Amino acid sequence: MADLIERLLDGLPADAVLTDPDVTRAYAGDMAGFCPPGEPAVVVLPRTVEQVQHVMRTATATRTPVVPQGARTGLSGGANASDGCIVLSLLRMDRILEVDPVERIAVVEPGVVNAALSRAVAEHGLCYPPDPSSWEQCTIGGNIGTASGGLCCVKYGVTAEYVLGLEVVLADGRLLHTGRRTAKGVAGYDLTRLFVGSEGSLGVVVKAVLALRPRPPRTLVLAAEFPSARAAGDAVCRIMADGHTPAVLELMDRTTLRAVNDLTRMGLPETTEALLLAGFDTADPAGDLRAVALLCEAAGAVEVVPAEDAAESELLMKARRSALVALEAVKGTTMIDDVCVPRARLADMLDGVAAIAERHGLTIGVCAHAGDGNTHPTVCFDAADPEESARARLSFDEIMALGLELGGTITGEHGVGVLKKEWLAREIGPVGIELQRGVKEVFDPLGLLNPGKLF
């Protein structure tokens, strides 16, 4: 252990190596429930690629596990320390190296915060679409690690669509370049995309070339109130089948609406079973909203209220973005599921979750990226109550089982981490697991990178 620290200090400044347990403990875990992290041996905060290489060489020489970390906003335990590991935090590698409006790319270090990048590229009239609700905290490295989504995916896709090339420090400290800076490129296997969503288990991302888009016009949103989950799900299907491409299509159930009101005093309607927010950033958003309003009414909406302007729209989006935090306030603790189902099964998913909540006597609020079928059933419970916690955990798993039954996936955007390890095997089957393990071994034969995650 003393030896490990000494070796690390050979290539890192003293202020980049933290060993005080009170300090290192603060880096131990991400935001996931039910997966207590281990105790790291040390936290390192490199500033350069060479320093990251030094850390990995040291880890390989001493056979010490390494847990790469961004802002630890992850919801699956993917950034959790294991006992005796090196926590490799990329937070200090936070420079935006380049923004190029002609190539429509940004080149960034992994510790750049998502919102910081968004603001920087906005100055050039550009946007970086992936927008997880945690965007003010989470880092691009973490977004790549988890293949993050967000609100605008229904129109603009997820992180995987925006990563063109990477620099990655491998487990043995070597530097790998993948992908390209050009708009297109197919030279060899797509290792870039293999890293996206690999949860720090194949290498440490130290630089990324990201695709940007022109900044769209501001989004105009409507809110539609539905008397049932089924009616709201039906509206989503009608909107998508009718050829619309909303920039957001989000859903909040009654439990979530109430929680948001309690937190924000926003006065959202609480008598409705499901509120749908549909937004357009097109040339004629008002026209698109009118068409969608008709479809919502045809599906049984009892009230459809278009926002007056972009400011009112932003307020509605703020309500949606605060959903998780609001639900957390209900009972102190939440477990946020992330099941993505075919759109046509959205209503079945919502009804099924309601049944699970009732069976276990629990409060489960659902918000969803409804346009993608990506639901976040959020189990609210009192972590100090072991019996309620056990029920919460049970319902969390039942929700995943329900998602698989409906033809969905256990994770639309939050990743597998520790929390869903057993479930990954259920979803992808033994052949898939065997090949994934094989891929892991190619990149990390000693199994040092983020051990115990994914499989």
Place this chain on the structure above:
Amino acid sequence: MADLIERLLDGLPADAVLTDPDVTRAYAGDMAGFCPPGEPAVVVLPRTVEQVQHVMRTATATRTPVVPQGARTGLSGGANASDGCIVLSLLRMDRILEVDPVERIAVVEPGVVNAALSRAVAEHGLCYPPDPSSWEQCTIGGNIGTASGGLCCVKYGVTAEYVLGLEVVLADGRLLHTGRRTAKGVAGYDLTRLFVGSEGSLGVVVKAVLALRPRPPRTLVLAAEFPSARAAGDAVCRIMADGHTPAVLELMDRTTLRAVNDLTRMGLPETTEALLLAGFDTADPAGDLRAVALLCEAAGAVEVVPAEDAAESELLMKARRSALVALEAVKGTTMIDDVCVPRARLADMLDGVAAIAERHGLTIGVCAHAGDGNTHPTVCFDAADPEESARARLSFDEIMALGLELGGTITGEHGVGVLKKEWLAREIGPVGIELQRGVKEVFDPLGLLNPGKLF
């Protein structure tokens, strides 16, 4: 050999096993020059997943190499037979199994022709964007194998963006499911994307879940004539930097224009150095074209002619689509390069290619997906003239070297195949090659799938 055929016939109908050398030779190679194919031992044309599994089990048992094949329109030798191999043609697995407008997906067998899928989904008001110019022949399996692009990539992206899930028969005959049917999903490593562009070397795609989009309005196109490659490249940069998102942004140089005129009697302008076609499928295409026309003029366009209507636009696009065939007519044979460079280096690329053509006394026409920086310098030569052929081959390689020098990639969309094997190593370096080989071994430890390609 007789044993191999007998074993194959154990699980395949007689009409699915071709052994007559005159027949099998017709399946030996794709459209690439300078890489003569080997002689296959047998061509199999299975109709079911089980039959493909039988082929792969037989190949594994007898240690026979297998070359998966679509329509053999590939331009890199990726579908070329090796001596004594089994050619596994997927052409008879050509059913569209499902088109679902709510989920916006199609589920298809690999032998479905790209244009057939486009027509089928158009009936539902949907489109499948990737549109290689070979779309009337090439198959979805081949598109996935090569990670195909096309004209509309500048707005809609490439094949990788549209493959959500796959069924793949592995080298040993086992069936692997990857990905999902849902809009999002991040459960485990992205093996789906790993197969896209893997050129038949990791497994045989037998089913694909593809993402669809609502059919956009018809594209309105303008043609802008430039006095130099530099001016045309400048226009491309201005258009992209100004925040436009054209549905097509294509370029043809003077050599190409002349060739197209010779073939089609279209009367395209031959006095211009470079013709740019910019098209929009937006709500107000005429307005977008007006803005782009101004940018073209600012960059030095001598003439800007907007198409009167969609029909005239389609005619211009037809001219562009016939470019390769037209260039082939110039001297009988062509070698089509596929170098993608940063947009800002487009003019350097074009000027550099002109210099290479002059140095070697060759005709090299350039057409390009200019909005992506993806150029197709096409070397025209007489294959019966060994000396000219040698110069053609040399210039082909010099073009790739130039592309790398300009910060580009050796292949934007056609793949590596046999033709660019040595170049792959130059582009991605020894660490990349080592990892790619490692990945290959995980999926195909005996090295039976499409040996001699990529590496």
